[in-house]
Amino acid sequence: MASLREIRRKIKSIKSTEQITKAMKMVAAARMRRSQSSILAARPFATRMEQLARELAAREKTEQTVEELARPLHPFLAPRPADWPAMLVLVTADKGLCGAFNANLIKAALEWLKRHSGRKVYAAAVGRKGRDFLHRIRGFDLELVHELAGIFPKASFSHAELLGNAVIEAFEKKQVSSVTILYNEFKSVAAQHLVSVPLLPIPPFEGAVPKTLTDYEFEPARQDLLAALLPRYVKAQLLRILLESQAAELAARMNAMDAASKNAKELRQSLNLSLNRQRQAIITKEIAELVGGAEALAA
Numbered sequence: 001m002a003s004l005r006e007i008r009r010k011i012k013s014i015k016s017t018e019q020i021t022k023a024m025k026m027v028a029a030a031r032m033r034r035s036q037s038s039i040l041a042a043r044p045f046a047t048r049m050e051q052l053a054r055e056l057a058a059r060e061k062t063e064q065t066v067e068e069l070a071r072p073l074h075p076f077l078a079p080r081p082a083d084w085p086a087m088l089v090l091v092t093a094d095k096g097l098c099g100a101f102n103a104n105l106i107k108a109a110l111e112w113l114k115r116h117s118g119r120k121v122y123a124a125a126v127g128r129k130g131r132d133f134l135h136r137i138r139g140f141d142l143e144l145v146h147e148l149a150g151i152f153p154k155a156s157f158s159h160a161e162l163l164g165n166a167v168i169e170a171f172e173k174k175q176v177s178s179v180t181i182l183y184n185e186f187k188s189v190a191a192q193h194l195v196s197v198p199l200l201p202i203p204p205f206e207g208a209v210p211k212t213l214t215d216y217e218f219e220p221a222r223q224d225l226l227a228a229l230l231p232r233y234v235k236a237q238l239l240r241i242l243l244e245s246q247a248a249e250l251a252a253r254m255n256a257m258d259a260a261s262k263n264a265k266e267l268r269q270s271l272n273l274s275l276n277r278q279r280q281a282i283i284t285k286e287i288a289e290l291v292g293g294a295e296a297l298a299a
Contacts, residue, residue, distance in 0.1 A: 004282075007275045011268055018264035024097065025257035031153045032189070032250035039186060039243040046240040053202075053233050056226045075172070076202050076230045084177035085120035087145075087170055088112055089163070089199065091183035091245045092130035094152050098253040101184060102129040104194050108182055109133065112196070113140050122170050124163065126242065127152065145170050155246050160239035167238075168231060171200050181238075186247035190255065199234065 002010075057077070092105050106129070113121065117140060124146040125131040131147045146166035151159045170176055179200040184192045 004275065004278060007271055007278070011271045011275065014264050014268045014271065018261055018268065021257045021260040021264060025254050025261060028250045028254040028257060032247060032254055035153060035243065035247040035250055036186070039240070039247050042240050042243050046236045049229075049233050049236045053226065053229055056229065074227055074230055076200060076234070078201055080175075080177040080201065082177055083119070084175050085122055086116050087122040087124070087167070087174075087176045087179040089124045089167060089179060089181040090126065090130040090134065091181065091241060092125070092127035092133075093245075093249045094128045094150055096129070097256060098249055099256040101192065101249055101252040102127075105130065105182055105184065106133050108194055108196065110137070112180065112182065113137070113142070122174060122176060124148075124166055124170075126163065126245075145174075151242075152246050153250060155239075155242040157235070157239050160235050160242055163242075164231070164235035164238050167199065168234065176200075181241060183241050183245045184248040184252075186244045186251065189251050192248035192252055199237065202230065202233070 088109065090105065090109050092102050096102065109130070119141070121140060121142045122145050123134050123142055125134050125144060126148045128149045131144075131149055134142065134144050146163065148159060148163055167179055171179055178198055180196060181199045182194070182196050185195045187193050
């Protein structure tokens with residue numbers, strides 16, 4: 001049985017840990033509220049950017065000749081041969097202590113790499129955890145072309161632009177067949193959803209021709225505007241994804257620290273109970289010895 005000194009030392013250590021986890025929970029909660037506001041502000045911009053690109057592509061497609069229909073509107077919209085190299089963009093956290101946030105992403109990335117084994121794979125990593133995983137992994141023809149670490153919880157459009165430029169350059173110069181991005185999407189404070197979505201080539205813009213463009217004239221031409229818009233569209237989507245991942249990470253960390261604080265409190269209460277029981281047993285033993293000694297002297 002542990003001595004009273006050892007139990008007190010454990011209680012003191014657990015109490016210090018509990019204070020740290022509570023402080024980390026409060027910091028994560030404050031940052032998450034700001035990050036949640038950022039993602040709510042970025043979503044309409046990304047949605048409107050997609051809508052504008054969809055409208056331009058739909059209008060341009062309706063006015064193409066038969067010969068022009070055989071050619072894609074833009075290289076970002078054209079499907080590529082499946083045997084070309086693939087590319088993975090892995091968005092993880094810079095730090096741990098956020099539950100299964102990073103572990104789920106790394107597991108999904110490993111499964112993705114297994115499905116593409118035998119092919120050349122290019123990768124871009126956002127976050128130290130994903131970067132370290134891609135540096136350590138062996139057994140795949142993998143080349144890390146871009147890494148971005150230390151940006152959370154202050155992700156901004158400049159980071160999305162750096163990542164977007166690297167992804168677009170790899171897509172254009174390295175004959176990449178497709179670019180897939182893995183990240184955690186922020187659903188709510190209690191839920192984060194792991195998402196794997198194609199980034200390039202951009203999925204076809206389906207839908208009817210919008211009536212809102214009927215009376216518009218474009219300068220430059222619609223096709224030139226579409227060519228200028230699609231790279232910005234990709235970067236806008238990357239910004240939304242970075243902000244989604246940032247908010248999801250902070251929510252996961254807040255929940256993990258809340259659970260850690262509750263566990264530390266329960267453990268501290270259990271140790272306090274053991275301490276009191278052991279002290280009571282020592283006092284009872286000392287009283288019994290005193291009573292026994294007094295009876296012996298009286299006899």
